[in-house]
Amino acid sequence: MTNDEPVFLAACRGKPVSHMPVWVMRQAGRYLPEYRAVRAKVGFTELTRSPELACEVTLQPIRRFALDASIIFSDIMVPIEGMGVALEYAPGPVIAEPVRTLKQVEALRPIVPERDVPFVMEAIKLTRAGLPKHVPLIGFAGSPFTLFSYLVAGKPSKEFSVPRAFAQAEPEISARLMEKLADAMIVYLKAQANAGAQALMLFESWGGLLGPNDYARIALPPVKRIIDGLKDVGVPLIYFANQCGGNLASIATLNADVIGLDWRTSLGAARKVLGPGKAVQGNLDPAHLFSSPENLKKRVDEVLADAGPGPGHIFNLGHGIWPETDPDSVARLVDYVHERTRA
């Protein structure tokens, strides 16, 4: 570690660090009263489109907790709106006209970030200016299969049977849609890095709904396309592979720096499959923030024991924090991870 390299970025590169970095998926969110106060005044869409307010809620958890990374407040569907798809949040994304024909796929326009989502780049610049130097800012996007799932389903769904059936019934249209989404996300993520994002994260929220063969056939190729398309950007790439414990052999082939893992996937078992060249991020069950303070420490110890010693582990939850969580529990988590892992 160089003296001025933030521990989060060093850990992404697998370097030794003075303490284990920790951040929390959805750390800017409804469990914070100060976030709810902002949301009492503006709707979700307005919040994502206001650089000042997006910056404010991004910084809120950084003021409260000793977090080692920040992630820009936005939503994976924001660039999809930029591509000309009309949608609303209710609260999950609801698409006015689900994309289910080749004609609709071909009509999706490529994204031009300065024209279509300038407020995201502006929010990144403002937030960078407000963050302490030791807290890097992460930019993000949704994975093609995840975006495909919302676009084809038209609304959030428990098991996304409509897009999963569509992917089997119409494999060519599906592949073309995901390819277009991949190309758009390359442009979008590059623009975030150019605006100041110091790491880029790809959220594979729904790829874990595919079995191993389908994951390799359907979800992996467009992710590989994105990661290969970003190889010259020079910032660490994080792939959050939700519920993908069965798909790790495929994921090991990706040139990502960090693989984020959900709470159901053993970090130790995953590291064996992923190999020494990739860092891991995760994976405390969000439910454990409802444990007693004493039990919370035991659960953190279990995550650390499972992941094993050595660098290349960024502590996080295994999924987004729940709105009902007590912020004091987050403070205890962050402080305990630091205390336990201080070199």
Added chain:
Amino acid sequence: MTNDEPVFLAACRGKPVSHMPVWVMRQAGRYLPEYRAVRAKVGFTELTRSPELACEVTLQPIRRFALDASIIFSDIMVPIEGMGVALEYAPGPVIAEPVRTLKQVEALRPIVPERDVPFVMEAIKLTRAGLPKHVPLIGFAGSPFTLFSYLVAGKPSKEFSVPRAFAQAEPEISARLMEKLADAMIVYLKAQANAGAQALMLFESWGGLLGPNDYARIALPPVKRIIDGLKDVGVPLIYFANQCGGNLASIATLNADVIGLDWRTSLGAARKVLGPGKAVQGNLDPAHLFSSPENLKKRVDEVLADAGPGPGHIFNLGHGIWPETDPDSVARLVDYVHERTRA
């Protein structure tokens, strides 16, 4: 194999069979027009409480397809209603008063099948009388953690954050509730076997929401209690472990005859962990029934190749069939499994 032992029961015991048995989870259900015709006349609750109609819809898929097993039409919440919990289906179970206190747990009455759910035993007797000898009848119940999830949440939920948080915040009340549920399910399943069920299946729909340590601590002990409590019943025991690919080391310790696996869990990898003493059941993705006939065959071949050769495999979907499925696709599936595996 003895000449008169149904292939399904032989496969449950790991014996060689003349062809691989196949059945389909939720094979009596909304994808069949004849089922929808019955449901147009009676509600779901009435259907579960009418032995004649439950028998009729149980037999419907047996008349249509060359299935090797039948499963009694009912719902995992039926015995819970029998224990005095008021609930409605909307369409998932909605509990009037979610169970969240020790007082409520202790007030749950033990189940007396002849008094509380006589219609289930009657439906089993009627169905046995109507089934061909080579098609055994499976009885079933929900796993304690799955029933706990519905009872604490009060309604179906995408990630069941309420019961998962409750299990962390109130571990003793949670354990006591699952222990009571286990004891009730032992009595309920024994009564089904006495009425004529030739195999018993335990549905762990939500245990896969727990990481490996929590699964071993929370969900496994009451399942073990049930399986040990049924050891003298003399019929094969099937444990369907949905989304439990990360929990197989725990599951391997259970004295179940068959482990049902979801489509995200490799049958081959699972068999290595489970060992040779357990048969496996599964695990075609329900989405694959939307493939072209040619691709469906390829997907079946993949399941067979993954599971590997040798007895002890019962073909099934990896989850319940979707209501939008074309019944002709089910016919093609069943016939192809038989054709491909005929000795």
